[in-house]
Amino acid sequence: MLRPRPELLLTLLALTCFSCGGGGHRPDAPGGGSDEPGADTLVFARQSDSESLISVVYQSASDNDLIVNMFESLTDSSFDCRLEHPPGLAERYEHPEDGLSITYHLRKDAVWSDGTPITAADVAFTYDLIADPAVASPRISYTEKMLPDARPRVLDDHTVRFEFTQAYDRQTQMSHTGMAIVPKHALEKYDRASLRGTDFEKDPVVSGPWKLHSWEKGQAIVLTPNDEYFGQKPTLRRVIFKTVPEYAARVIELEGNTVDMIESFQTVDDIAAMKKNNPEIEMYRRGWRFMDYVGWNLRNPLFQDKQVRQALTLAIDRDKIINDLLTTQDGEKLGKVAVSWITPELCDYESQNLKPFPYDLEKAKQMLDARGWTDSDGDGVRDKNGKPFRFVLLTNTGNQRRAKASIIIQANLKAVGVEAQLQSVESNNFFERLRKKDYEAALAGWSAGLFVDPTELWHSDTPDHTYEFNFTSYSNPRADELIERGMATPDLEAVAPIWQELQEVIYDDQPYTFLYWRDEVVGLHQRVRDPQINILSTFKGLNDWWVPSSEVKFSH
Amino acid sequence: MLNYILRRLLLAVPLTLAVVTLLFVLVELAPGNAADKFFTPETPPEVRELIEKKWGLDRPAHERYFLMMKNIMLSADFGRSMVQEKPVTEIIAETLPNTVVLSLVTLLVVFVVGVLLGTIQAVRKYGLTDNVITAVSLFFYSMPEFWLALMLMLVFALKLKWLPASGMYDVVLYEYLTPLARIQDRLMHLVLPGLALGIAHSAGTARYMRSSLLEVVGQDYIRTARAKGVSERRVVFRHAMRNALIPVITLMGLSLPVMFSGSVIVESIFAWPGMGRLIITAIHTQDVPLLAACFFFFAVLVVLGNLLADVMYAVVDPRIRFS
Numbered sequence: 001m002l003r004p005r006p007e008l009l010l011t012l013l014a015l016t017c018f019s020c021g022g023g024g025h026r027p028d029a030p031g032g033g034s035d036e037p038g039a040d041t042l043v044f045a046r047q048s049d050s051e052s053l054i055s056v057v058y059q060s061a062s063d064n065d066l067i068v069n070m071f072e073s074l075t076d077s078s079f080d081c082r083l084e085h086p087p088g089l090a091e092r093y094e095h096p097e098d099g100l101s102i103t104y105h106l107r108k109d110a111v112w113s114d115g116t117p118i119t120a121a122d123v124a125f126t127y128d129l130i131a132d133p134a135v136a137s138p139r140i141s142y143t144e145k146m147l148p149d150a151r152p153r154v155l156d157d158h159t160v161r162f163e164f165t166q167a168y169d170r171q172t173q174m175s176h177t178g179m180a181i182v183p184k185h186a187l188e189k190y191d192r193a194s195l196r197g198t199d200f201e202k203d204p205v206v207s208g209p210w211k212l213h214s215w216e217k218g219q220a221i222v223l224t225p226n227d228e229y230f231g232q233k234p235t236l237r238r239v240i241f242k243t244v245p246e247y248a249a250r251v252i253e254l255e256g257n258t259v260d261m262i263e264s265f266q267t268v269d270d271i272a273a274m275k276k277n278n279p280e281i282e283m284y285r286r287g288w289r290f291m292d293y294v295g296w297n298l299r300n301p302l303f304q305d306k307q308v309r310q311a312l313t314l315a316i317d318r319d320k321i322i323n324d325l326l327t328t329q330d331g332e333k334l335g336k337v338a339v340s341w342i343t344p345e346l347c348d349y350e351s352q353n354l355k356p357f358p359y360d361l362e363k364a365k366q367m368l369d370a371r372g373w374t375d376s377d378g379d380g381v382r383d384k385n386g387k388p389f390r391f392v393l394l395t396n397t398g399n400q401r402r403a404k405a406s407i408i409i410q411a412n413l414k415a416v417g418v419e420a421q422l423q424s425v426e427s428n429n430f431f432e433r434l435r436k437k438d439y440e441a442a443l444a445g446w447s448a449g450l451f452v453d454p455t456e457l458w459h460s461d462t463p464d465h466t467y468e469f470n471f472t473s474y475s476n477p478r479a480d481e482l483i484e485r486g487m488a489t490p491d492l493e494a495v496a497p498i499w500q501e502l503q504e505v506i507y508d509d510q511p512y513t514f515l516y517w518r519d520e521v522v523g524l525h526q527r528v529r530d531p532q533i534n535i536l537s538t539f540k541g542l543n544d545w546w547v548p549s550s551e552v553k554f555s556h
Numbered sequence: 557m558l559n560y561i562l563r564r565l566l567l568a569v570p571l572t573l574a575v576v577t578l579l580f581v582l583v584e585l586a587p588g589n590a591a592d593k594f595f596t597p598e599t600p601p602e603v604r605e606l607i608e609k610k611w612g613l614d615r616p617a618h619e620r621y622f623l624m625m626k627n628i629m630l631s632a633d634f635g636r637s638m639v640q641e642k643p644v645t646e647i648i649a650e651t652l653p654n655t656v657v658l659s660l661v662t663l664l665v666v667f668v669v670g671v672l673l674g675t676i677q678a679v680r681k682y683g684l685t686d687n688v689i690t691a692v693s694l695f696f697y698s699m700p701e702f703w704l705a706l707m708l709m710l711v712f713a714l715k716l717k718w719l720p721a722s723g724m725y726d727v728v729l730y731e732y733l734t735p736l737a738r739i740q741d742r743l744m745h746l747v748l749p750g751l752a753l754g755i756a757h758s759a760g761t762a763r764y765m766r767s768s769l770l771e772v773v774g775q776d777y778i779r780t781a782r783a784k785g786v787s788e789r790r791v792v793f794r795h796a797m798r799n800a801l802i803p804v805i806t807l808m809g810l811s812l813p814v815m816f817s818g819s820v821i822v823e824s825i826f827a828w829p830g831m832g833r834l835i836i837t838a839i840h841t842q843d844v845p846l847l848a849a850c851f852f853f854f855a856v857l858v859v860l861g862n863l864l865a866d867v868m869y870a871v872v873d874p875r876i877r878f879s
Contacts, residue, residue, distance in 0.1 A: 043727060043728060051640065059593055060593075133606050136603060136606035136607045136610050137603070138599050140602065140603055140606070141599075141600040141602075141603070193610055194636070194642075195641075196640060196641040196642075197641035197642035214731075217650055217651075217829060218651075218833065219723060219724055219725075219727070219827070222731075240727050240728065242723065242727050243829070244722055244723075244827040245824040245827060245833065246827070248706055249721065249825050249826070249827065252706075252710060252713065252721055253721050253722060256713060256714045256721060428586065428588050428592065428840075429586075431587075431588070431592075456598075457597060469597040554728055554729075
């Protein structure tokens with residue numbers, strides 16, 4: 001699951017709805033002790049308010065944060081090298097080897113917050129909404145391989161079976177069937193074409209550990225424990241999601257302890273300042289979630305030569321970018337040289353053969369010389385057949401890190417006689433130009449997906465389909481073959497070598513100069529114990545978060 | 557007079573429609589549309605098509621334009637927001653009061669501080685006080701709102717802890733407060749954004765007030781008043797002030813639309829859910845119906861504000877008559 005990341009757009013990782021997780025990156029818990037949990041209130045400051053609390057239509061990460069805590073899915077999810085699916089609403093399931101069906105057995109004690117039992121009818125209703133074109137669910141494709149008629153089969157009140165037209169990646173099948181379930185009895189009366197604006201969202205009937213207490217638009221969403229929840233009930237009294245659009249204001253509020261958590265620090269300097277000014281804030285890393293790269297437009301004659309692209313990568317000092325922009329004062333690195341678009345967090349797919357090209361100016365110069373790019377007129381810029389090696393490196397405005405990185409890249413390339421002119425454009429415009437391939441080179445980024453589907457990014461255009469996210473117009477028959485083979489291989493062990501080889505093929509071709517993976521750092525007040533902050537979500541499993549009663553800040 | 561007002565209002569009709577038209581054209585010219593959010597590698601292209609169909613974006617631009625204009629002109633129906641799937645009037649009705657409250661505070665700051673400073677300056681013209689105030693007000697006038705707002709927050713919320721940093725109310729305590737304490741809580745939350753917006757504007761008003769008062773003070777009737785022995789205080793506040801306020805009143809009338817449109821920057825920094833933030837979000841998401849309604853509303857306010865300024869002019873200054 002990848003998405004373009006011109007950072008002004010609200011495009012954080014939007015996962016399908018799961019709840020609960022584990023295996024995050026967590027420093028040693030401060031304090032410790034065997035204190036009893038106290039009924040505290042936690043306040044999280046977020047950039048944007050939620051838009052929808054309905055799992056079938058939501059589209060932003062800020063919606064997902066709430067949905068995972070308010071609505072249960074058939075299976076839960078956790079992440080450790082790969083996505084895993086412990087039981088959720090279903091107490092057990094059968095997923096036969098042939099990959100053609102999954103049968104879920106629902107727990108019989110699960111009820112909605114209004115007391116109505118949760119049954120297979122709710123599951124069927126949820127998938128009926130997803131499959132209905134009138135709803136226009138962003139997840140409609142989850143149902144396209146389901147039988148009959150893109151919907152699950154209800155076997156009895158507590159058993160539901162999903163049948164598939166063909167086997168595909170087992171993890172993906174689990175996720176497609178693991179959508180947060182919505183209450184049929186509370187939602188069916190609304191017009192399907194405008195589910196987002198309904199009254200349901202003002203007082204939703206929920207199945208998860210938290211229910212909506214109040215929602216002041218643009219201000220704050222308050223969640224309180226759902227007493228009807230069948231699993232572990234929260235010990236916190238309230239969690240408040242406060243909308244503070246301006247990053248600097250969020251930092252000030254965290255520093256002043258008027259909020260307990262902010263989701264990401266933008267620079268390493270901000271992290272250092274927070275550690276110094278408010279030692280009560282713990283830093284948590286979420287894992288390698290974001291990757292920045294320079295895409296070379298392969299339609300441009302300058303970049304059609306693989307040797308030339310490799311030379312450009314050799315000339316770009318990626319370690320320096322990481323040292324300058326992504327390393328804290330204590331020397332902690334929040335960046336890592338990238339060799340692929342698949343996050344290193346998915347360790348099954350990491351290829352041992354794949355080592356980053358070194359930073360080697362001499363070799364870069366030799367390679368450019370060998371390909372006929374020499375500075376024949378002595379103006380400091382290499383040329384070939386009278387054409388100078390000069391291009392515009394495009395990026396989006398409003399991203400300081402990319403702006404600084406592009407300056408380093410420009411200086412690096414200048415050292416080998418290649419002139420990059422820097423230009424930045426507004427994010428929507430940037431994205432549009434990438435899609436239309438209306439650029440020469442671009443500094444852009446992707447956020448990590450936890451499923452591997454390289455089709456949209458790397459498959460070459462076919463007569464009946466244009467892959468618009470293949471921004472560089474990359475085309476390699478071997479890569480196409482690997483993609484098609486990989487997508488038809490449901491088994492993790494069998495698919496791993498295919499994806500490893502694909503990454504090697506693409507790295508050798510260098511349609512991108514992969515720059516770095518970037519970790520996101522969350523700041524959270526130290527009194528909070530057992531937060532599960534990981535690559536899945538910042539707010540997963542809020543019912544497990546607790547505050548020792550001796551440290552409760554707001555007693556009710 | 558009535559005739560004049562009617563004529564002005566009539567002229568406003570094509571103006572507001574032109575504003576909405578211009579807005580439509582600009583959004584059309586910008587790359588992408590409201591369904592862009594659904595354009596990601598993992599969202600299949602058919603989702604985008606379904607969304608476009610649902611929001612009417614699949615129709616050609618001219619068809620959408622005429623449909624929108626027809627609904628606005630014939631039934632005053634601005635339609636539903638694409639992104640929020642709610643009637644735009646409902647959204648504006650939720651947001652507008654927040655901005656109006658903040659604007660009233662701002663206006664109070666602007667008027668009181670601006671008039672006071674301007675008067676002091678005019679009375680002490682070219683003296684040390686005048687020069688210091690001029691320098692200080694120019695400093696604040698040229699300060700970016702962004703910086704000023706953050707500095708206020710740093711000093712009064714983070715360091716001194718006198719005032720809340722952001723929001724319209726205390727999200728933690730509010731539901732446990734008594735009605736009286738709630739009012740106090742809301743007022744406290746108004747101070748910093750009100751100051752941030754008010755300070756820069758009052759600096760401008762002070763400049764107006766100063767020059768206007770200086771001009772009036774040079775008039776013959778002021779000299780007459782002084783000659784007949786009227787106290788300086790009375791001269792300034794009774795005789796000069798009345799006439800000197802005329803341009804300031806115009807300024808207030810003209811700032812009416814600004815009051816309702818809110819400030820993107822200050823609202824964002826202080827997490828104030830007002831019109832400024834609503835519009836900036838609508839622009840980012842290219843939510844045409846919501847934008848059209850907002851801009852229509854602002855165009856009406858500009859017209860009304862101008863008209864109000866003119867009418868006030870006639871009311872406070874008997875020399876002016878419209879025909």
